[in-house]
Amino acid sequence: MDLRDGVAVVSIPATFTAGQEKQWVERMVAKLHAKSVQPTHSDTGLVERAAELSARFLGGRARPNSIRWVTNQNSRWGSATPAARAIRLSHKLQGMPDWVIDYVILHEMAHLIEPSHNGTFWALLDNYPHTETAKAFLLGAAYAADHGLSGR
Known part of the structure; x- marks a missing residue:
């Protein structure tokens, strides 16, 4: 299984029946989902992740003293x-x-x-390849939440 431009591509033997294909694809998609959606990250893990992201995409210039999860932000995804x-x-x-x-x-x-x-701010995010997709994802998530949609 590969990810190509955000699409999961599952390869199967040509001899699979339709039932086997369905079962295999469901299994691989579940595996991919489990890898890409983590239950939570600890605050310590967030500090480590921030350092890694800063080094990789911001030239190490951004080093927060603290980064943590909060439950009192209802209209923003994050704040600094x-x-x-x-x-x-x-x-x-x-x-x-x-x-x-x-x-x-x-x-x-x-x-x-x-x-x-x-412009200077947005240029800092130019190197992150998922900026526009993530912004769209968050807009969709906010819309869904505002309209009582669960996606299920």
Whole structure:
């Protein structure tokens, strides 16, 4: 099984019956889902993840003093306090794909370098390949939540 441009491609033997194909695809998609959606990350894990993301996409320039999950953010996915170098992530992100959580972490770390949403700020996120997809994902998640949609 491969991921190609965000699409799962499952290869199976040509001799599989339709039933075997269905069973195999369901199994592989479940496996992929389990890998991409982690139940939660500890606050310690968030600090390590932030350091890794900063090094990889921001040249190591953004180093938060703290990054943690909070339950009091209902209208934002995350927030940053540049003076304290503190980042808070909404618990509502937990269970979302890692690439979405990584985008929010990077977005908030970019605020440690550039506080406003100007061109300089958005240029900091240019190297992250999932920026636009993650923004769209979060817009869809917010829409669904605002309209009582569960996707199930």
